[in-house]
Amino acid sequence: MGGRKRVYLINTGGTIGMARTADGYAPAQGFLEAQMRRMPELADASMPEFTIHEVAPLLDSSNMTPHNWVQIAQEIHRHYDEYDGFLVLHGTDTMAYTSSALPFILRNTRKPIIVTGSQIPLCEIRSDGRENLITGLLLAAESEIPEVCLFFGDRVLRGCRAVKTSARGFDAFDSPNYPPLGQAGIDIIIHRERLWRPDAGDAWLHEGHLDATSVGALRLFPGIAARVLENMLMPPIQGLVLETFGVGNGPDQHPEFLAVLQRATDRGVVVVNCTQCLRGAVSMGDYATGAALAKAGVISGHDMTTEAALAKLYTLLSSDLSPAEVRRRMGRSACGELTTA
Secondary structure (H helix, E strand, O other): OOOOOEEEEEEOOOHHHEEOOOOOOEEOOOHHHHHHHOOHHHHOOOOOEEEEEEOOOOOOHHHOOHHHHHHHHHHHHHOOOOOOEEEEEOOOOOHHHHHHHHHHHEEOOOOOEEEEOOOOOOOOOOOOHHHHHHHHHHHHOOOOOOOEEEEEOOEEEEHHHOEEOOOOOOOOEEOOOOOOOEEEOOOEEEOHHHOOOOOOOOOEEOOOOHHHOOEEEEEOOOOOOHHHHHHHOOOOOOEEEEEEEOOOEOOOOOHHHHHHHHHHHHOOOEEEEEEOOOOOOOOOOOOHHHHHHHHOOOEEOOOOOHHHHHHHHHHHHOOOOOHHHHHHHHOOOOOOOOOOO
């Protein structure tokens, strides 16, 4: 026992530990641990020791909020010095949001923080949760991964680059603008050259109150009315991720739409331009339709995912920074969430 790594497992809820109910699968306190006791492979000498912490109440991830992101980070921070790594079990619906938020909330970790779950509960015969759980524990005990990762199927992804791309498949997540950090096949291979190199120091917990910050996202569509945008940008909104067309384009022949954006940015609302496309980056100078947004005060989100841009806005806007400083930091990579030229 003495030489085995120690992992702190945080069960937040989600499909992996759900039980059957009359209304469908639902989180059940203690059910995941009972299922894990029926897995003899977890007691194998090659596996790390682990402690299970179950949040209360357990949540279907559709009910996750920024407040819950902070609670997960605080739980990791409390036990940071006691364990070699951390495994967060989470529902798949908003897993990409949580795995994007944790790197910003819990900065400069030098230990692995792995987020995983499953599409089918552990209690079912074809559950993908068994492999995700076993490999997730092994990855959490791997000292060479100093960042938050999302592991699912057979790939290790940077948490703040991950998006959910399939509602039904076991390969449910992708990292469109950054290559996987590793693969789990016959061997678990980690690409060290792709890993994020944290700043000096131990894990630092973001102390802002994210639930007091007002951030939103709006996807453009042909014919969108200025009133829709205006309603979205009404106080107390502080930041907005605007999901635009192509390389960051919007309607430049819609003066009221642009005027609404201008009024909001003038009063300090931070509006970040992220592309609706799965792959690629925003380049607002390529077309007049993108330049018009820039003139209205919208800033580039580069190749950030919507999930990462939202999480970054939440943390920056809750940090007592000026809107100008938030805009500046949105364009700088804090934990590998974006690629800059």
